[in-house]
Amino acid sequence: MRTPVSPYVHRPVDGAFHAAAQFEPPFPQPEAGKGWPVWILEHRGHxxxxxxxxxxxxxxxxxxxxxxxxxxxxxxxxxxxxxxxxSRMDKAWLSWKVRQEIVRRLAAALAQLGHL
Structure with a gap:
């Protein structure tokens, strides 16, 4: 699973992003019987x-x-x-107040995953 954020975080090691097989940092591996992990943040309808x-x-x-x-x-x-x-982010999410809410939710999710 790759997202619009992926090219700015996971840099290809062996070629162009869309053709690469290795990335730094690496993408999470698929879970047996479940597929690729994906995290979704839903906030204010987006x-x-x-x-x-x-x-x-x-x-x-x-x-x-x-x-x-x-x-x-x-x-x-x-x-x-x-x-x-x-640039593609919904404009409803760009105010400072809303961004602070989003950052708090992402920080809480990362803490729950043990990545903070």
């Missing part, structure tokens, strides 16, 4: 999907900044700025 706890931590780190960084600062190439996960 969802964010995560393929790993590292992606949740990355999003919490970015959204926790009072002034949101430009997608280019986060690794988006100039031609792909509008396809960056932050």
């Amino acid at each position: 969802e964010l999907h995560f393929a790993s706890p590292q992606e949740m931590a990355h999003v919490a780190s970015v959204l926790g900044q009072k002034i949101l960084p430009d997608p280019r600062v986060l690794g988006a190439e100039f031609s792909a700025v509008n396809s960056h996960w932050l």
Whole structure:
């Protein structure tokens, strides 16, 4: 499972992102009989999907900044700025108050998973 956040957290080791088989940090392995793990944050009628706890931590780190960084600062190439996960995020989630709520929920989920 790969999400819009994946290319900015899981860097390919052996080629282009979509063709790579190895990543750093690695993606979680599929669970027997269940498939790939996926975490979903639902907040105010919208969802964010995560393929790993590292992606949740990355999003919490970015959204926790009072002034949101430009997608280019986060690794988006100039031609792909509008396809960056932050650029595509629902506008209802971008106010500082809502972002603080999201960061708290992500931090609680990460703590529950033992990743804080």
